Amino acid sequence: MTAGPRPQVVIVGAGFGGLAAARGLARAAVDVTVVDRRNFHLFQPLLYQVATAALNPSDVAWPVRSVLSKQANARVLLGEVCGIDSAARQVVLRDGRHLAYDWLILATGATHTYFGHDEWAAVAPGLKRIDDATLIRRRILLAFERAENSDDEEERARLLTFVVVGAGPTGVELAGAIAELARHALASDFRSIDPRDARIVLVEGGPRVLPAFPESLAAFAQAALQKMGVDVWTQRQVTGCDRDGVSFSGERLPAATILWAAGVAASPAGQWLGANCDRAGRVQVAPDLSVAGQPQVFVIGDSALVLQAGQPVPGIAPAAKQEGAYVAAKIRAALAGKPETPPFRYRHYGNLATIGRNSAVIHYRRLKLSGFFAWLLWCVAHVYFLIGARNRTLVALQWMFSYITFSRGARLIVGSDADAQSNPRTSA
Amino acid sequence: MTAGPRPQVVIVGAGFGGLAAARGLARAAVDVTVVDRRNFHLFQPLLYQVATAALNPSDVAWPVRSVLSKQANARVLLGEVCGIDSAARQVVLRDGRHLAYDWLILATGATHTYFGHDEWAAVAPGLKRIDDATLIRRRILLAFERAENSDDEEERARLLTFVVVGAGPTGVELAGAIAELARHALASDFRSIDPRDARIVLVEGGPRVLPAFPESLAAFAQAALQKMGVDVWTQRQVTGCDRDGVSFSGERLPAATILWAAGVAASPAGQWLGANCDRAGRVQVAPDLSVAGQPQVFVIGDSALVLQAGQPVPGIAPAAKQEGAYVAAKIRAALAGKPETPPFRYRHYGNLATIGRNSAVIHYRRLKLSGFFAWLLWCVAHVYFLIGARNRTLVALQWMFSYITFSRGARLIVGSDADAQSNPRTSA
Numbered sequence: 065m066t067a068g069p070r071p072q073v074v075i076v077g078a079g080f081g082g083l084a085a086a087r088g089l090a091r092a093a094v095d096v097t098v099v100d101r102r103n104f105h106l107f108q109p110l111l112y113q114v115a116t117a118a119l120n121p122s123d124v125a126w127p128v129r130s131v132l133s134k135q136a137n138a139r140v141l142l143g144e145v146c147g148i149d150s151a152a153r154q155v156v157l158r159d160g161r162h163l164a165y166d167w168l169i170l171a172t173g174a175t176h177t178y179f180g181h182d183e184w185a186a187v188a189p190g191l192k193r194i195d196d197a198t199l200i201r202r203r204i205l206l207a208f209e210r211a212e213n214s215d216d217e218e219e220r221a222r223l224l225t226f227v228v229v230g231a232g233p234t235g236v237e238l239a240g241a242i243a244e245l246a247r248h249a250l251a252s253d254f255r256s257i258d259p260r261d262a263r264i265v266l267v268e269g270g271p272r273v274l275p276a277f278p279e280s281l282a283a284f285a286q287a288a289l290q291k292m293g294v295d296v297w298t299q300r301q302v303t304g305c306d307r308d309g310v311s312f313s314g315e316r317l318p319a320a321t322i323l324w325a326a327g328v329a330a331s332p333a334g335q336w337l338g339a340n341c342d343r344a345g346r347v348q349v350a351p352d353l354s355v356a357g358q359p360q361v362f363v364i365g366d367s368a369l370v371l372q373a374g375q376p377v378p379g380i381a382p383a384a385k386q387e388g389a390y391v392a393a394k395i396r397a398a399l400a401g402k403p404e405t406p407p408f409r410y411r412h413y414g415n416l417a418t419i420g421r422n423s424a425v426i427h428y429r430r431l432k433l434s435g436f437f438a439w440l441l442w443c444v445a446h447v448y449f450l451i452g453a454r455n456r457t458l459v460a461l462q463w464m465f466s467y468i469t470f471s472r473g474a475r476l477i478v479g480s481d482a483d484a485q486s487n488p489r490t491s492a
Numbered sequence: 493m494t495a496g497p498r499p500q501v502v503i504v505g506a507g508f509g510g511l512a513a514a515r516g517l518a519r520a521a522v523d524v525t526v527v528d529r530r531n532f533h534l535f536q537p538l539l540y541q542v543a544t545a546a547l548n549p550s551d552v553a554w555p556v557r558s559v560l561s562k563q564a565n566a567r568v569l570l571g572e573v574c575g576i577d578s579a580a581r582q583v584v585l586r587d588g589r590h591l592a593y594d595w596l597i598l599a600t601g602a603t604h605t606y607f608g609h610d611e612w613a614a615v616a617p618g619l620k621r622i623d624d625a626t627l628i629r630r631r632i633l634l635a636f637e638r639a640e641n642s643d644d645e646e647e648r649a650r651l652l653t654f655v656v657v658g659a660g661p662t663g664v665e666l667a668g669a670i671a672e673l674a675r676h677a678l679a680s681d682f683r684s685i686d687p688r689d690a691r692i693v694l695v696e697g698g699p700r701v702l703p704a705f706p707e708s709l710a711a712f713a714q715a716a717l718q719k720m721g722v723d724v725w726t727q728r729q730v731t732g733c734d735r736d737g738v739s740f741s742g743e744r745l746p747a748a749t750i751l752w753a754a755g756v757a758a759s760p761a762g763q764w765l766g767a768n769c770d771r772a773g774r775v776q777v778a779p780d781l782s783v784a785g786q787p788q789v790f791v792i793g794d795s796a797l798v799l800q801a802g803q804p805v806p807g808i809a810p811a812a813k814q815e816g817a818y819v820a821a822k823i824r825a826a827l828a829g830k831p832e833t834p835p836f837r838y839r840h841y842g843n844l845a846t847i848g849r850n851s852a853v854i855h856y857r858r859l860k861l862s863g864f865f866a867w868l869l870w871c872v873a874h875v876y877f878l879i880g881a882r883n884r885t886l887v888a889l890q891w892m893f894s895y896i897t898f899s900r901g902a903r904l905i906v907g908s909d910a911d912a913q914s915n916p917r918t919s920a
Contacts, residue, residue: 103637103905120548122902129681130899139683142637142905161641194906209531209570213589253557255567454893454901458886465882471558473882474550477531477570478622479907 074165078128081365081384082171088392096138114197116241117472148336170333174366177329184305188322224262225319230326231268233417239266240420243292248470265295281425284434288419333367351407362391377410502593506556509793509812510599516820524566542625544669545900576764598761602794605757612733616750652690653747658754659696661845667694668848671720676898693723709853712862716847761795779835790819805838
């Protein structure tokens with residue numbers, strides 16, 4: 065595959081940033097190739113609902129092909145990128161293929177990091193991919209099943225203890241959703257145990273939950289979690305994770321299920337480029353999101369460290385979308401003979417996090433909203449941002465069913481039990 | 493766990509038969525324990541729609557716990573049975589636990605058989621479990637992805653050839669659904685290949701498709717399949733299956749995807765009991781469905797060979813349900829001091845199979861229906877038999893979306909690619 069008469073734009077990653085870039089080039093006189101390891105775009109903000117049996121994997125994922133089906137200048141390639149040959153301007157795939165590019169957009173996202181303790185990954189899975197979500201769902205549901213089967217008091221308590229490490233939005237949402245699962249959806253389904261005895265512990269190294277939110281909203285969230293029965297432990301550093309539980313300095317919490325929502329590390333885009341990265345592996349990009357010395361290569365989304373007034377742009381979906389759209393506009397301008405464009409400017413619309421039924425926090429400019437109306441807005445916003453009428457309807461409907469009946473529709477333990485014990489890294 | 497003051501009824505398997513038996517005992521003065529390896533009841537008749545990306549796993553599966561949540565005398569145990577100690581009247585679980593029973597109902601279902609060629613299982617998965625369905629979905633979708641990536645004409649043709657072995661209802665439904673997937677849902681999503689070039693071959697050893705149906709309906713189904721572009725090969729014996737294709741006596745069909753819908757074998761209930769079985773492993777039961785010499789042990793559903801006027805009762809959901817209800821009634825009668833009951837009598841309501849959009853065949857007593865109205869009836873019947881308002885609504889809605897838009901909502905390739913190449917048996 066060599067560069068044809070039309071400029072070749074290769075986009076690696078079909079997340080929010082990559083798709084925004086592809087769409088922004090729909091009318092440009094270029095050939096767009098979107099490469100992803102997976103055949104679907106994932107709506108990560110709702111992934112925790114798959115992990116807690118509220119939604120199906122396919123409710124929060126769409127085939128990349130159908131998203132771009134009508135965009136005639138775009139093609140989709142299922143493949144894993146393993147390197148970039150900057151000199152030859154080629155992307156190298158693991159199966160040996162090379163893709164020539166005139167412009168390259170790297171939107172490869174982030175993964176979780178265990179701060180140097182990769183061995184914790186096997187016992188404390190994080191939540192980034194569909195396979196993570198079904199693994200976590202399996203572990204949570206199996207913990208209840210095993211507790212039902214156990215005659216040992218102490219072992220039961222360990223099986224019914226769920227630890228979520230990290231109290232950002234994902235950690236808060238996971239902890240809240242597990243509490244609701246235990247207290248409502250599962251409450252009357254067991255005979256030997258009472259799922260309401262489940263203990264959910266949300267652990268945070270910093271002084272409070274939701275550090276990106278104003279203090280008043282964080283306080284609301286913490287109180288709401290505690291009211292739902294979640295233990296919130298702040299200023300605790302995890303010093304160890306194993307099959308039997310979590311260690312803190314001088315303390316030990318026996319727990320069968322540990323979920324990791326703490327560290328974020330960028331994917332290896334920086335290594336492929338040999339570019340300057342920060343400690344989290346994010347590529348330090350120029351004000352136009354290009355890479356130093358390679359003006360035709362851009363890094364966007366969670367893989368990029370974009371500084372705005374000295375502050376890094378947050379790793380959230382709206383930021384990735386804005387960056388994708390910006391880069392597409394920049395390429396269009398260059399094609400039109402205008403290589404100089406104003407630098408990227410991130411517009412922060414706000415932060416939102418849901419805690420559970422009827423309870424969320426929203427920070428939008430000067431507006432701070434918490435409780436029922438925030439939750440309603442959260443629901444509407446998330447349904448709105450889903451792709452396609454089908455998923456919107458199905459998600460809205462399942463939320464309505466869950467809201468009315470307090471039940472969860474996707475309580476399946478699939479895959480083998482052996483899987484649940486092995487390293488989740490190997491399952492994807 | 494020892495027998496309490498109330499008689500203990502243990503039911504192994506939470507399929508159609510097992511659940512019908514459990515429900516039939518809801519008001520009986522017994523303790524009911526339902527044991528299953530899985531935490532969900534599976535609506536197998538729609539499993540092929542999961543395999544062809546039309547429905548989600550959780551649309552056709554319900555947690556056994558929530559099905560029996562309100563039945564106070566029933567408990568659910570997640571566990572794998574590995575044997576029965578008839579002398580001690582105990583069911584032995586793989587984790588070492590023993591369950592004492594006064595009455596035992598074995599409803600462990602069936603699996604597929606490869607007529608002595610178990611090595612074919614790895615390349616030609618059958619469709620009995622959720623994990624089978626997601627494996628098959630992954631293989632079908634990956635075949636198209638790989639064809640898109642291939643530059644080799646011959647390899648493309650092989651990747652786009654799908655062989656379904658066995659033309660009973662499952663085989664016919666699978667072949668029809670793959671044809672629709674290729675011709676409608678995927679049609680415009682690829683750039684290098686045209687999914688409509690896919691070749692779907694339905695292979696049958698006997699003289700015609702749908703052997704359980706009247707000849708006129710089978711002829712209709714065959715013509716409808718051919719119109720959809722499915723090649724129907726009858727009277728062909730498969731002599732070999734491997735990664736590259738299927739062999740017949742004196743013929744070879746290169747194909748990347750082979751699906752097995754041919755042989756059915758009962759699960760090992762007969763071996764556990766040391767009972768008389770037929771060649772397919774089904775236990776030969778007495779007219780009251782009990783096992784010879786063990787009047788308190790019953791075998792129902794696909795694990796049992798029930799003869800009615802010399803003919804075996806078919807291995808379909810209505811038969812299993814009737815058998816489960818009969819055994820429950822028999823136990824209730826025995827508890828009421830009436831050990832003698834009339835023998836089980838199977839009432840055959842009919843056979844139905846869908847071929848695709850607007851096309852199905854129904855044989856109900858003397859009524860033979862084919863085409864659009866049969867299809868409509870098929871849809872209504874299947875939605876009706878699903879458990880719970882949630883699943884009924886979601887399935888009906890997804891069918892409506894698919895019907896209007898010709899698309900498929902669950903086109904996810906999950907799990908690792910390596911999995912798809914390895915023995916599917918190991919994944920569950």
